[in-house]
Amino acid sequence: MSKSxxxxxxxxxxxxxxxxPQLNRSFFTKNRDAFNFTAEKKGKTKKDLINKQIKNDPLED
Structure with missing residues (x-):
């Protein structure tokens, strides 16, 4: 086979x-298992949204 x-x-x-140039490549392109170590981003829970509304509402008294 010929080389590219x-x-x-x-x-x-x-x-x-x-x-x-191969040394400059990202860790994720070398290691397919690296994606298992990354933390998944989670959205705000219902509890977080309710607490935000309570803290940001100055007129509640």
Whole structure:
């Protein structure tokens, strides 16, 4: 099989002593398991919304 043009360019850069572009890649592209470690964003609960309304309502007395 032949090498792709981009692979040839990467190997040439490494041969010439320049930085390997693969080292700049994100942790998530290297590791597919990395997504399991990220915290999922959760929305506000009903309790949070009610507390926000109570604290932000100055006219309630």
């Amino acid at each position: 043009k981009s692979k040839k360019i990467r190997q040439k850069l490494v041969r010439e002593g320049k930085m390997d």
